[in-house]
Amino acid sequence: MGSAYILGVYAQEESLLAAFRKLKEEKIEIADVFMPFPVHEVLQNLGRKSRITIVGWFFGFFSALAVLAFLFYTAVIDWPLNYGGKPSNAFPSFLVVTIVLTIFSITILSLFTFSMRAGLWPGNEKPIFHERATDDSFVILLDKTKVDTERAIRIMKETGAIEITEKQTGQKA
Numbered sequence: 001m002g003s004a005y006i007l008g009v010y011a012q013e014e015s016l017l018a019a020f021r022k023l024k025e026e027k028i029e030i031a032d033v034f035m036p037f038p039v040h041e042v043l044q045n046l047g048r049k050s051r052i053t054i055v056g057w058f059f060g061f062f063s064a065l066a067v068l069a070f071l072f073y074t075a076v077i078d079w080p081l082n083y084g085g086k087p088s089n090a091f092p093s094f095l096v097v098t099i100v101l102t103i104f105s106i107t108i109l110s111l112f113t114f115s116m117r118a119g120l121w122p123g124n125e126k127p128i129f130h131e132r133a134t135d136d137s138f139v140i141l142l143d144k145t146k147v148d149t150e151r152a153i154r155i156m157k158e159t160g161a162i163e164i165t166e167k168q169t170g171q172k173a
Helices: 014-026 039-045 052-078 091-118 149-158
Strands: 003-010 032-034 140-142 161-168
Touching: 003 014, 003 149, 014 039, 014 052, 014 149, 032 039, 140 149, 149 161
Parallel strands: none
Antiparallel strands: 003 140, 003 161, 032 140
């Protein structure tokens, strides 16, 4: 058995914000909001703060340590080369490579972390609630089992929803 949702589709950010504020004021639980660009008021009031920046900092810190350890091991311990009388462990020579590989590591590891956290891997199908949900429309998603349907639909109509639909998910075709 799948879940039932009510979708309110909005064309403008202002009408989305009006509906969002009104639904919050009426204590109607909002399951999710899909937007073509981040609207910070919505993100803050949904209480969903991403920790990807903290994770990215740790990825950068540990990858910089790993790159420096690798460079030190290869240039000083395993295969020291004496060129021009300079010391093998000259840190400034490691700097550019360390910065580039750290940025590369942060990018790749953050991509994989985000993909795994969001459940975006090959073969895992996520429901598409509305075709234009992140294209040019704003969509408010309400769980039908947790809200008063008539009151929620009335609020969505009052606040300028261009489309209100009901959607079932999780059913096999």
